[in-house]
Amino acid sequence: MHFDASDTLHWVECILSIQVIISSLEIIKIEDILKDEGLLSWRIHRLNHPKVALFIKKIRLDFLFRFQMTRIVIVIRILMAFMISIFVIINFSVLMPLLFIFFSTIFLTLRNPQSNDGSDQMASIVIYSCTLAECVTAGYGKEIAIYFIVAQSSLAYATSGFLKLTKKGWQNGDYVPEILKTSSFGNLRLLAYIEKKNLLPLFWGVVWLTGTV
Amino acid sequence: MKAYDIFLSAFFLIWFILSVMSQLKNKFILKMRSFDCLHLIPNWRFFAPIPAKKDYHLEYRLKLGESNTTRWERIELVAQRNFWSMFWYPSKRLRKAFNTSVRRIKRRLSDSGFDSASRSVSYLHLLNYLQNSVLINNAKALQFRIISQQDFAKNRKPRLVFTSDWHIQ
Numbered sequence: 001m002h003f004d005a006s007d008t009l010h011w012v013e014c015i016l017s018i019q020v021i022i023s024s025l026e027i028i029k030i031e032d033i034l035k036d037e038g039l040l041s042w043r044i045h046r047l048n049h050p051k052v053a054l055f056i057k058k059i060r061l062d063f064l065f066r067f068q069m070t071r072i073v074i075v076i077r078i079l080m081a082f083m084i085s086i087f088v089i090i091n092f093s094v095l096m097p098l099l100f101i102f103f104s105t106i107f108l109t110l111r112n113p114q115s116n117d118g119s120d121q122m123a124s125i126v127i128y129s130c131t132l133a134e135c136v137t138a139g140y141g142k143e144i145a146i147y148f149i150v151a152q153s154s155l156a157y158a159t160s161g162f163l164k165l166t167k168k169g170w171q172n173g174d175y176v177p178e179i180l181k182t183s184s185f186g187n188l189r190l191l192a193y194i195e196k197k198n199l200l201p202l203f204w205g206v207v208w209l210t211g212t213v
Numbered sequence: 214m215k216a217y218d219i220f221l222s223a224f225f226l227i228w229f230i231l232s233v234m235s236q237l238k239n240k241f242i243l244k245m246r247s248f249d250c251l252h253l254i255p256n257w258r259f260f261a262p263i264p265a266k267k268d269y270h271l272e273y274r275l276k277l278g279e280s281n282t283t284r285w286e287r288i289e290l291v292a293q294r295n296f297w298s299m300f301w302y303p304s305k306r307l308r309k310a311f312n313t314s315v316r317r318i319k320r321r322l323s324d325s326g327f328d329s330a331s332r333s334v335s336y337l338h339l340l341n342y343l344q345n346s347v348l349i350n351n352a353k354a355l356q357f358r359i360i361s362q363q364d365f366a367k368n369r370k371p372r373l374v375f376t377s378d379w380h381i382q
Contacts, residue, residue: 022301029303037345039290039310044341047334049250109252114313115306121255128253132221140218148225152232156257159236163261170262178266183293183364184308185265191365 005142010088012149013098013130019123020081020101024074027108033115035067040112042066052110065111077104095134102131118156125152228253267361269315269374273343275352276379285358288343314338315359318375331378340380354379 033039042065046053056062063069080097087094105127109116126149133145169175177194180186234242235254246254272285290311291304298305314335321330330336343357359374 026301026303026306030307033307033310037341039307039314039338039342041338041341044334044337047337052250106251110250112310113250113252115310116252117305117309118257118259121252124252125255129225132224136215136217136221140215141221144218144222144225148229151229152255155229155232155236156255156259159257160259160261163258167262175260175264175266178363179260179264181363181366182266182268184268184312186365187294188365 003146005140005146008146009130009133009142010094012126012146013084013094014088016123016126016130017081017084019119020127021078023120023123024078024081027074027112027115028071028078031067031071034070034112040115042070042111045112045114049110056110064107070111073104073107077101080104093134095131098127098131098134101127122152122156125149265312266363268364269312270360270362270371271311271339271343271357272360273347273355273357275347275349276354276356277351278353287360288346311339315374318359322375330375336377340377344380344382349382352382354381356380 027034035041036043046056046065053062056065064073077100080100083097084094084101087097105124109124129145129148133142136142164170167175169178177191180191180194231242231245231254235246235256242254246256271288271290273288274285275283277283291308294302317335318330318333318339321333321335339357343355347355349355356377356379358376360371361374362369362371
């Protein structure tokens with residue numbers, strides 16, 4: 001299949017910039033948890049990887065992980081994500097803002113990984129791949145990066161779908177109402193509706209869809 | 214093909230092979246993942262194979278005197294979801310951070326016992342948060358516990374997951 005690698009990569013980067021803006025704004029909205037007294041205190045979290053924390057201190061970057069600096073990094077990250085979209089539109093190289101997002105992603109992964117979910121992990125993989133691809137000017141490296149992103153996306157949904165197929169609770173539809181009963185992922189109205197009607201074929205559809213996409 | 218292209222191809226190929234092996238719960242990869250502080254090796258699950266079917270809640274009580282303890286108070290960490298939550302729900306990160314701490318405490322508890330769990334970083338996260346967010350004017354000590362239940366179930370049946378030691382203020 002033929003496609004223009006540069007154009008495709010630019011589309012991916014535009015979608016990526018939206019994800020970066022939303023996820024960064026989410027962290028800003030609940031920024032209190034990043035404070036020393038919050039749930040994601042760096043003072044405590046650095047004990048998870050003492051060697052990494054020691055290395056960060058040794059190279060004198062520990063100040064970056066404090067609350068105020070983390071906030072500044074996130075704000076600049078949002079600006080850089082906007083710049084990516086603008087640069088794509090005016091056909092200017094996105095390498096500079098992408099590099100900042102690349103390093104800030106590494107920083108945020110070290111700083112507060114507990115609050116990240118699967119979508120953040122997928123975004124990180126796309127950020128690393130796009131940055132590596134943008135470092136080459138020729139199309140071939142970009143093509144490889146796109147194939148890699150496609151392969152990772154397929155792997156993500158295929159794994160999830162196939163693992164669901166192995167469990168009886170997914171096959172007979174038991175798990176869906178159980179998930180809906182939680183306030184973390186559920187919805188009271190949807191739960192009431194599902195408990196009234198038999199939606200087993202729909203659940204199977206979800207399993208097959210995630211397994212075959 | 215330039216040298217950089219060959220390097221890039223090899224790099225992406227190795228990364229993808231490691232990602233596939235990670236889904237198969239390969240022992241070598243599982244060990245490698247404990248060093249993967251940049252989260253480069255993914256573990257794609259998305260509610261599979263067994264989805265999360267419980268809500269976790271954080272509760273605390275204070276010791277005011279020798280035999281005077283307050284009732285258990287629940288900390289409402291996260292706002293309830295509404296229609297707009299599918300587009301904008303920052304609290305999900307707060308919930309994820311809390312749930313991750315709970316999962317790690319539970320794992321340590323079952324693998325190595327209470328002492329190990331109460332020395333874990335996740336335990337310290339919860340304790341640090343409570344000691345700084347709860348009004349403890351006259352309190353001599355603080356204790357917390359983790360409760361699991363299905364918030365929207367008709368029969369909620371709260372279950373005790375973990376109770377901490379008393380911590381002197």
